[in-house]
Amino acid sequence: MSLLRIEALGLSIHGHEVLRDVSLHVDPGEIVGVIGESGSGKSMTALSVMQLLPRGARCEGRVMLAGQDVLSLRERALCGLRGQAVGMVFQEPMSALNPLQTIGAQVAETILIHERVGRREAMMRAAEALERVELPPERVALSRYPHELSGGQRQRVGLAMAIALRPRLLIADEPTTALDVTTQAEVLKLLKRLVQEDGMGLMLISHDLGVVAGMAERIVIMRQGRVVEQGRFGTLAHPYSRALLEASDHVPARPAHEGQAPLLRVSEVVRAYPGKRSGWRGRAAPVRAVDGVSFDIRQGENLGLVGESGCGKSTLARAILGLEPVEDGRIELDGQPVFDGHGVNRAVRRRMQVVFQDPYGSFNPRWSVARLVAEPLYLLDDPPKDAARKAAVAEALTSVGLKPEDGARYIHEFSGGQRQRIALARALIIRPDLIVLDEAVSALDVSIRAQMLDLLADLSTRLGLTYLFISHDLSVVRNVTDRVLVMQDGRIVEEGATAQVFEAPRHPYTRRLIAATPRLPVSA
Amino acid sequence: MSRTGLILGAVLTLLFTGAAILSLVWVPYDIEAMRIAERMQPPGAAHPLGTDHFGRDILSMIMVGARTSIAVALVAVGIGMGLGVPLGLLAAARRGGWLDEIIMRGNDLIFAFPSLLIAVMITAVFGAGAVNAIIAIGIFNIPVFARLARGAALSLWTRDFVLAARVAGKGRLRISAEHILPNLANLLIVQGTIQFSLGILAEAGLSYVGLGAQPPIPSWGRMLADSQTMISMAPHMALFPGLAILLTVLGLNLMGDGLRDWLDPRLRRDAR
C-alpha cells in the first residue's frame, strides 16, 4: 500500500485555480521527484499534503496519508500528523529557523509537541536527531543559535526537526536550491541515507532535473498546476518532458573562438574589506575578498568565472566595472586603466556593460522601458537626442527580440525572461565591447534560460561581443564558454580551456566542484 | 475595507479643507462681532452648533479655526519634508561617512528631547503665535522624515538598478534624485499625511495652553480651553471643536492608511 496517495487533487486560492487533477503516490522507502518550472504547482502540492496552504485555499479530491484522507481531517488531527507522520523541509535555510531559539530547543520542540516527555529527555533525543543529520553536538552544540551556523548546517537542523520522530513520509521542497553545489551534494547524500535507513518515503521537489535524476526512482513532471507525465527517468516521453530535458542541458550553437589579442587585462588585483570589530578598538585582519587575481579576456571570447558563494567572484566583477576601488593591482581595457587617478575612466567605462542576476531588482519600477534602456547613453559625451535616441532604443530592443513599442511600457508588465532581455538591451545600447554577465541566467526557468543562452550566443557572434560569464552553475558554464576560471577564497585556482578543465581538472577544488555538480544521465 | 477607509478619510479631509477654504470668502456669522444677548445658546436653527460665551457662532469659528489648524500643520510638514528628506537622502548616499554620522546623531539628539515640552518652550520663549507654533512642530518633523528617507533609501541603494545607474556613470547625487527619490514618493505621501494629522493634534494642544495662534484668530485648541470652565453649563462649546479635531485627524489617518495599502503593490497583491 502506498504511504501517500494523492488522487485527483484540485486546489484553488481565492477562486483562482492553482492545481487540477493532480494524482501521484509515494511508497515506503521510495524517492519520488517532483519537477516543474515556477508556477507549476509543485510546492502547492506539497503544502496541500501538509494542509499548510495560504488563506483562501480550497482543496478537492483525496490525499490519503497513513490510511486517512488529510482533506477531511480537522485541524486538531492534522497537528497530530504534522511532524509525527510526515515531516517537511523547506528551501530557505536562512529564514526557516526561529532566530531567537537555540537549535536544540527547536529540534526538541518536535518531540515535546507530540510526546509526553520531559525537557531533558527531549533534548537528548534532539541531540540524537542532530547526530543522524551529521551535526554531532560535540561539533555544533545544542545551545547554538541559527545565525551562528552556515547555510548547510541550518538546512541539516531543519532536516533534524523533520525527522526527529522518524516520520514515514518526508517532503523536501527545494531543499538544496539555496546551497552551494558541494553542500548540495552532501545534503542529497544525507537524504538518500536517511531514506535507506528508515524506510521512509521521500517526496523531493525541485526545479533542477539534474538533482532529481540522480536521486529519484520515479519522476513526476508538473506544468501549470497539472501532472504532465510520471515514470522512471529514462522513460519520459511527453514532448514537454523532452523539451525540459533538452533545455536543462542546452548547448547553444556557437562557432569556436580563436585566440586573439587580450581585451581586458586584470593583474594582481586585491580588494580587501576591513575586518570585523573586536574588543574596544581592535579589528580583525582585513578580509581579502579578491586576493591577487590576474587573468586576460581575449577579444570576442566567452570567459567563464565559476565559484561558490563568497568566493569573491561578484566583488571581482564589480571591481572590473569600476564600481569598487581596488587596493592593489591594475585593471585595463585595451591598455587603458579602469581607474585613472581619482575616479573611474569614462572612456573605458562606456566600453563595458553588465547584466545582473535579479530580473526584478534590476530596474527602477517608475521608469519606462525606453528610459531604462537609454540610461547608459549618459556615458557618451554627446548623447543622442530625440529621434536618434528613440532609434537607438528601438534598435537595442529589436536586437534582443522585443518590439520597439515595448519601450513605452513599464517593467512590471514583463516576465522574468523578458526582463533579462531588457537588461541585455540596456547593456547593448552603447555598443560595448565587453559585457559582464553576473549570474545573468541563474534566476530563470530552464526553458527561458535556454532561449536566453541562444540569444547571447547569437549576439556574441553577430556583434563580436566579449562576455565575462559569471556563474555558480557549472553545467551552464560548461556549455557556453571558451575558457573558464575557477575561483576559491578570492584566488583563481585553475584556468584553462573549458573542455579541458571539465574533462581533466587539475586542482583538487575544481575536481570537488565538478564531482558535486548534478548531471543528467546520458541514457535519457 | 481599506478602500472604504480611504474614501471615508478623503471625504472627511475634503470636508474640513473645503470648510477652511470656504471661510476665506464666506462664514455664516462674523466671528469678531460679539452678541452677548445670544451667548451660550445650544445648537438650534439660527446657530447649528450653538454660540460661545461671547455669543459668537461656533460653526463659523470652527470653519475659520480649520484654516489655522490646516495652515500650521501643512507648513510644519513642509518644513519637515523639505529639510528632512534631502538630509536623509544625503546620509544614505554617503552611508557610513562622516556626513551620515552627523546627520543621524543630530536626529537622535532631536528625538531625545521631549517634543511637546520643547514646543512649549519655543513658543513660550519666542512668543506665542502661529509662526512659532509652526517652527516648534516643524523641527520635530525633520528627523522623522530624515530617518524614513534614509532607511528607505538605504534599501533602495542595495538594489541592482542603482548599480546599473552607476555602471551608466551616474554620480551619487544624480542617482539620489533620479532613482531614489521617485521610489520614496509613496512612502513620503503616506508619512506626510500622518505627520499632518499629528501636526493638527500638536497645534490644538499648543493653542489649548495658549501658545498657538493668538486672539482674535480663532483656533480649535483655544475654543476648547475657553469652554473648559463652562463645560457643565454649555457642553456644546466643548463638544464641537473637539469633534472637529477628532474628525480631521481621523480623516487624515484613514487616508494615510488607505493610501499606504493602495500605493504599496506588495500589500495590494496580498489583499487580492
Place this chain on the structure above:
Amino acid sequence: MLQYGARRAMSLMVSLLVASLVIFFALEIVPGDPAAYMLGINAEPDTLAALRAELGLDRAAPLRYLDWIGGMMQGDFGISHTYRTPVADMIAERLKVSLPLALYALGLSTLIAFPAGIWAAQRRGSAVDLGVMGVTQLGVAIPNFWFAMLMVLVFAINLRWFSAGGFAGWEAGIGAGLKSLTLPAVALALPQASILTRVMRSALLETLGEDYIRTARAKGLTRGQALRGHALRNAMIPVLTIIGLQFSFLLAGAIIIENVFFLPGLGRLVFQAISARDLIVVESVVMLLVFAVIVVNFAVDMAYAWVDPRLRGQR
C-alpha cells in the same frame, strides 16, 4: 553581551554630554534677562547688577556651564531664581506626581495593548479585528486633553466618582493619590494604548508570515502554539521600541493633561518657570527629562539584546 552593553553605555555618555551643551547654550541665547524679570521694570541698575552677581549671571558662560554640570553630578541643581528654593527639591516634589502618572499610564497602555493586539492579529480580518482596529483608529485621532475634558464632565461633574482636578497628595494615602491620578492616566493612556495595539498587531502579523512559523507549523504546532512559542518574541523588537518612546513621552508630555487636571507635575513646573524666565529650573528639568529619555533608550537597547541573540555578539 558585556561588550554590546559597554558600547551602548559609551554612546549614552556622549549623547548626554552633547544634549547638556545644546540645552545650556540654547537657553543662553534666549531673550530676556532673568534678573530683570525678577526685579520688574523699575529696577535700579546697581540692584540689578548686584542680583546678577548673586545669581552668578555675570560670569562667563563656559564657567557657568561647568558649574551647572558639576553641580548636577552631585545632585545640586542650583537655586531657583524666582522661588529661592533648591531646584532639586522642587523637581523631587513634582516627580512624585509625574513619575507615578507616567508609570500608571504606561501600565494601562501595555495592559490594554498586549491582549488587544494579539487578539486582533490572531483573528485577522474578522469582526473582532475590524472592531479593535476601528477603536484604535479613534483612539489615535482623539485629542487627549479633549477626551480628558469629556471624562471630567461625565465622571467628575455628572457622576461625581472622581474629583475634577488637583492632586490629593500621597500623604492622604496611596488609594487617594491613585484615585486623583486615574482620570489623567486614562486620558494619557488612550492614544498610547491605541498606537501600541496597532504596532503589536502589525508586528505579529509580520512575524506570522515568516518562514520559521511555517516550519513550526510543519512540526505540528497549532496556530496558537506557533504564535505564543515563536511569533510573539520575534515581534517584541518594534513593540519594545514603542514602549520606550512612550515612557519618555509620558514623563514629559503630560504637560497639557496636567493643565486640564491642575496637577502639580513637571510639565507645569517648566511651563511656569519659562513664563518667569527662571532659566535654571527650565535647564534642569529639560536636562533631567533628556537624561530619562536617553537612559530609557539604553534600557530598550539592552532589552533588544536580551530578546535577540544576534545582537549579543556584535557591535
